Amino acid sequence: MRLFATIVILVLFNSFVLAQGNLLDKKITLAINNNSLEQVLTELIAQSGTRFTYGNTIDLKQKININFSELTFKEALNKVFDPLEIKWELIGDQIALAPGKKLSFKISGNLKDSANKSPIEFATVYLKGENYHAYTDFNGRFYFDHIPPGKYVLVINAFGYKLSERLIEITDQPVSVPLELSQQAIILSETIVTADKIIEKVSVSEMELKQVQIESVKGITNDPMKSLTALPGVLTKTDLYGSSEIHVRGGESSENLFLVDNIKLPLPFHFSGQSVFNPEMLEKAEVLTGGYAANYGNAMSSVFNLTTKNGNAERWSGNVDLNTSNPSYLIQGPLKKNKLSVIVGLRSIFSVLSPIEKKADLTSKFTYTLNYKTKINLTTLNVNDYSDTSFQKILPKANALSKMNAQNFQVQSIISDKSYSKTSFLHSGWRLNIDPEKYGYRHINYNSYALREDLTFYPKPTTKFKTGFEVSLEDEKSDIVEFYKTTDIYQTDTTSLIQRRKVNTINVISSAYAIYDATIFKRIKVNAGLRIDHNQLGNILDLSPRVTMGYDLTSSTLLSATWGSFNQAPTTYQLIQNKNLSSNHSEHTIVSIKQKITPLISGRVEGYYKKYTNLVIFDTAFAYSNNGYGYSKGIELFLMKETGRVNGWISYSIAKSDKKRSLQDKVYPYYFDQRQSLNIILSVTAKEKNRKRFLPFLYTFDFRYATGEPYTPITGVDSVAGKYQFTTGSINSARNPDYNTLNIKFQWHDRAIGKKKKHMMLFYLNFWNIYGHSNLAERSYRIDPITGSVSVTNSYRKFFDLNIGLKICFNYYNPPKK
Structure with missing residues (x-):
């Protein structure tokens, strides 16, 4: 059967x-x-x-x-x-x-104060453990798109309110979540985030890059400034290693303020032009290219504020990045679990790979949580540079040594339930010795010791008062031979005005500021401040008022405008030569429209006008005076997608800058007046499903374009007293060829390696200037002493380069215990 x-x-x-x-x-x-x-x-x-x-x-x-x-x-x-x-x-x-494709839905919500039912703006809302982040608008609204069905934990974090978590579930329809938060005293985690942020709610000309974005475009030379120079209004002579000359909106390279954990660095670059900032050590980088608030000064063009990461307070981890250009090493972990942590990063160049230059920078940070109200940080930076070109024939023969060290001992503490303070004890030192065979020498020994206090008070979540002061003692001993020319081109066989400057003095510089930042009448935002700076050596007192207003046209569109006064004191040597000098002065007028296109995509259109007056120049009477002046104006467009499988940004600038500079009789085009620039940064992460192991996991494309900067043409040769001299056209009346380059990075990685699957290994290839475009680096002229004919030599930047790297991350993952 x-x-x-x-x-x-x-x-x-x-x-x-x-x-x-x-x-x-x-x-x-x-x-x-x-x-x-x-x-x-x-x-x-x-x-x-x-x-x-x-x-x-x-x-x-x-x-x-x-x-x-x-x-x-x-x-x-x-x-x-x-x-x-x-x-x-x-x-x-x-x-x-x-x-066939997974369904996705929308999560939206409205966030209010539980006591007075008013909307809470600028709150951070995210899905725990997922890559979805948003901010509430002025009506307290937020939303996420394309969320697949499932259970999620919605986290809401607003300054001055209790952290809230809400379990939500998406089945077959969109979810709307009404939310209310209760006010509470400021907690330490919020203090740390807010105290280190210089971008205010209604800032203009501001950009912030997280560590992932910095990492993606750091280039062959492992330099975060490669990312920052792709932002609108930031221009440089982009070479393989970069350039220490960074010009922001028509400003001199000396008009920028560089900070790492609040430490002011006078010249944060190696000899090659590579910056001293280690991207592995950075949590974020904030860039303000104009109109910044009153808490920072003595800089007329920009603020570059780089914040280092805290070390892992729970477990030890690290990485080794071995490559053919700039190997780096990092280790971090708890010296006392959840109490005292350390992170140390080292970058170096082996002499085998760079026989001309040996360089290294070591960055460290100790973080100690004293209690729930007090946290202590100690940041240190040590830089060593040595260059010897005496054995080769291309570069001018010279020996050069540079040593830099900087420290910041910082105490962050909560004073009351609505106020906190940040006290910093700062030091930066720089020793430089350059002894060339036939050109001017430089011997510098500089030290700065400073005390800075920042106090912030929130009478309510939408209103902030901020005040502070800084007193610094600057000790400079220097002996420098400088060359002054009417143009910025390199001419051989001609004499320039040579001046030797010696300094051996101590100067005290003090400053104080006050800022009011608030949202009024629901849609209007205001940031108003006043800054006072005093220079003891020149007995100079500067007042710098600044105000920014913003208006929410819609929940995703902000119109803002700013006007500000910015002063920068003369150098110590200039004041020694002429104690009647006043500070260099500029005024910024900026109008900006920001649009939040989606929760992840934002755009900005901005117009600016910078007026320069009282610029300190070495004038035609061969003395320092305040006879320099000029202007810079332009329009910038910026579009960014912060996260996602495809992310990056596009920036475009059109600008014009004219100035009267040293030994010039009137205004001429500024020597770095690049009229147009375009940067396209794109990172694409491949889909893991069905991806072949031999194919890259990450593709990064970095395209840069800029029109040529002006130069002074040589029109012929005259004979004066039996000696040949160049005859030139109008200063900066000709233009160099346009600059462009495309850099590509491919990256492969294994998600987890090792017996316990705690480590990660990745392999990458960096291609610089992949299509080998010839970009002009320098033009020089020479007169034949017999015939009197002029020869021109054009030097070009490196056509193409390749960097191969292997990076191993230890204890990168922390698998749950079984």
Whole structure:
């Protein structure tokens, strides 16, 4: 009996399979022109004799164009449904349809104060453990798009309110979440985040890059300034190693303020032009290219504020990055778990790879949590540079040594439930010795010791008062030979005005500021401040008022404008030569429109005008005076996608800058007046599903373009007293060729390696100037002493370079214990 039943079941099953096979082998012909999916299903039913089942997730009204003849039913189904991303399955005598791609929905919400029911703006909202972040607008609204079904923890973090977590579940429809938060005293974690942020709510000309964005565009030379010079308004002579000359909106390279954990660095670059900042050590970089608030001064163009990471307070980890250009090493971990942590990063260049230059920088940070109200940080930076070109024939023969060291001992503490302070004890030192064979020498020994206090008070979450002071003692001993020329081109066989300057003095510089930052009348934001600076050596007192106003046109559009006064004191040597000098002065007028296009995509259009007066120059009377002046104006566009599988930014600037500079009799085009610049930074992460292991996981594209800077043309040669001299055209009246380059990075990685799957290894290739474009670096002229003819030598930047690297991260993952 059992045998008979088994045979019957097998026969029935075989008949069922054969029936399905016969059904799928039927021949189908379709000719559909701009008709609905519903009509297509009707035709398929008529020709196959089967039925279709589906839910309301299938759009029957979508239009289809399809034409084929004598295909099997299986081939016909694939032909129809594959382009529509619809899955099909034969079940019995019917075809079941389902969406081929995962459904996604929207999460939205409205955040209010539980006491007065007013909207809470600028709150951070994110899904815990997921890559979805948003900020509430002035009505307290937020939303996320394209969220797949599932359970999530929604986290809401607003300054001055209790942290809130809400469990939500998405099934088959969008979710709307009404939320209310209760006010509470400031907690330490919020203090640390807010105290180190210089970008105010209504700042203009501001950009912030997180560590991931910095890492993606650091280039062959492992330099975060490569990322920052791709931002609008920031220009440099972009070479393989970069350039220490960074010009922001027509400003001199000396007009920028560089900070790392609040430490002012006088010249944060190696000899090669590579910055001393280690990208592995950075948490974020804030860049303000104009109109910044009153808490920072003595800089007329910009503030570059780089914040280092705290060490891992729970477990030890680290990485080794071995490559053919700039190997680096990092270690971090708890000296006392959840109490005292340390992080140390080292970058270096081996002499085998760079026989001309040996360089290294070591950055460290200790973080100690004294209690829930007090945290102590100690940041140190040590830089060593040595260059010897005496053995080669290309560069001028010289020996050069540079040593830099900087420290910041900082105490962050909560004073009351609505105020906190940040006290910093700062030091930066720099020793430089350059002894060339035939050009001017430089001997510098500089030290700065400073005390800075910042106090912040929140009477309510939408209003902030901030005040502070800084007193610094600057000790400079220097002996320098300088060259002054009317132009910025390198001319040989000509004499320039040579001046030797010696300094041995101590100067005291003090400053104080006050800022009011608030949201008023719901849509209006204001940031107003006053700064006072005093220079003891020149007895100079500067007042710098600044104000920024913003208006929310819509919940995603902000119109803002700023006006500010910015002063920068003369150098110590200039004041020694002329104690009647006043500070260099500029005024910034900026109008900005910011648009939040999606939660992850934002854009900005900004116009600016900078007026320069009282610029300290070495004038035609061969003395320092305040006779320099000029202007800079421009329009900038900036579009950024912060995170996601495809992310990056596009920046475009059109600008013009004219100035009267040293030994010039009137205003001429500024020597770094690049009229247009375009930067496109794009990072693409490959989909893990079905990715072949030999294909890269991450692709980064870095395109830079800028029109040529001006130069002074040589028009001929005159003979004066038996000596040949150049004759020139108008100063900076000609233009160099345009600059452009494309850099590409490919990166492969394994998600986890090692017995316990705690480590990660990645391999990468960096291609610099991949299509080998010839970019002009320098033009020099020489007169033949016999014939009097002029020869021109053009030097070009390196055509192409490749960096190969292997990075191993230890204890990168922390798998849960079984």
